[in-house]
């Protein structure tokens with residue numbers, strides 16, 4: 163590289179949502195922002211995941227915006243392949259990422275075992291990209307940095323994390339870079355939370371920005387208001403109470419589970435609903451909720467939540483929510499009759515304990531399956547959401563007698579209006595790079611920005627490099 167130039171290049175989440183990896187080069191040093199996993203069809207994603215377009219050992223510092231796998235999931239491979247750089251993140255992000263990376267390693271090992279067994283006759287095998295030891299190796303490089311505390315990841319760059327309002331610990335990264343042309347401020351949003359949130363403080367747009375690198379997941383859509391969710395959930399609980407049924411909620415372990423538990427806690431606290439038993443049946447969700455509880459005075463939470471946590475003392479219901487880790491505890495739920503709420507993973511019903519709860523209850527009229535998150539095309543969750551009446555679980559056909567409802571209000575991402583407002587306030591002087599969005603969402607946001615008079619809007623492609631001057 164030419165040492166006199168300051169450059170940014172995009173190595174993932176460029177024209178797609180997953181695989182965030184953005185590389186800043188300045189003063190002969192390399193700073194990597196996020197190292198996320200590409201998700202999608204196995205063969206496409208696998209090739210992209212296993213190839214780094216820069217030598218991992220050449221990276222001098224890594225900054226992690228938050229703990230979702232599409233942002234941290236390739237850190238174990240980066241370190242396995244020779245990176246030895248310090249890995250900067252907020253304490254919340256570091257703690258959660260350690261859990262997510264270990265889980266990702268276990269999933270890959272399980273997948274590989276299964277695939278190799280099924281394809282043994284053809285002598286086809288796959289290898290996991292990394293194992294739990296590699297995940298631990300990456301985790302050993304974490305350096306905790308609090309919000310608002312400047313640090314120097316590489317010479318000539320002062321970095322500061324600010325709350326991004328997306329998940330616990332998530333940060334907006336502000337970099338003040340000494341370039342040959344003078345000091346330039348580059349801000350990377352990571353994933354940005356929405357204006358209306360349940361748990362987290364709304365992210366504040368930064369000031370005096372030269373370059374903005376911003377996500378565009380919902381660049382073409384707006385969300386439904388959040389207030390509707392609590393009312394709908396209360397109706398569902400009252401009905402299940404009357405009918406003696408189970409409410410089964412497929413939920414992502416991080417953030418969504420804690421949001422649902424918090425809403426239930428508030429409804430019980432206000433005596434809006436009866437004292438229905440609640441089971442969180444997912445070892446990862448249990449570990450993550452413990453981290454939420456530990457950090458419940460953290461700066462990234464919003465003031466309303468902090469006040470509630472103070473008055474209630476137990477916002478995640480550790481007193482009465484049954485947090486289940488073991489398989490045996492999970493299985494006892496099969497023999498218990500309702501009413502009850504079971505929150506379990508995976509969020510799109512593609513695997514995990516949720517499948518057992520569905521299998522045991524889907525043919526009962528008094529069961530409610532409550533969808534609270536995005537369901538991708540082709541998943542079991544999506545088929546249920548679309549109203550299919552006959553579905554297969556573990557290869558066996560089931561008639562769907564359960565009621566299937568969706569709460570549309572939940573999302574941990576800024577929507578189109580939020581993104582536009584954020585960019586207009588940040589008012590980047592030299593360039594705005596749109597990342598982390600499907601082509602249609604990103605194009606819609608780009609058009610809206612141009613219409614609003616924002617100049618130098620760029621939609622970088624995979625591997626594309628830009629000089630910052």
Ligand SMILES: [Zn+2]
Pocket residue numbers: 228230233328353
């Ligand atoms: Zn995220």
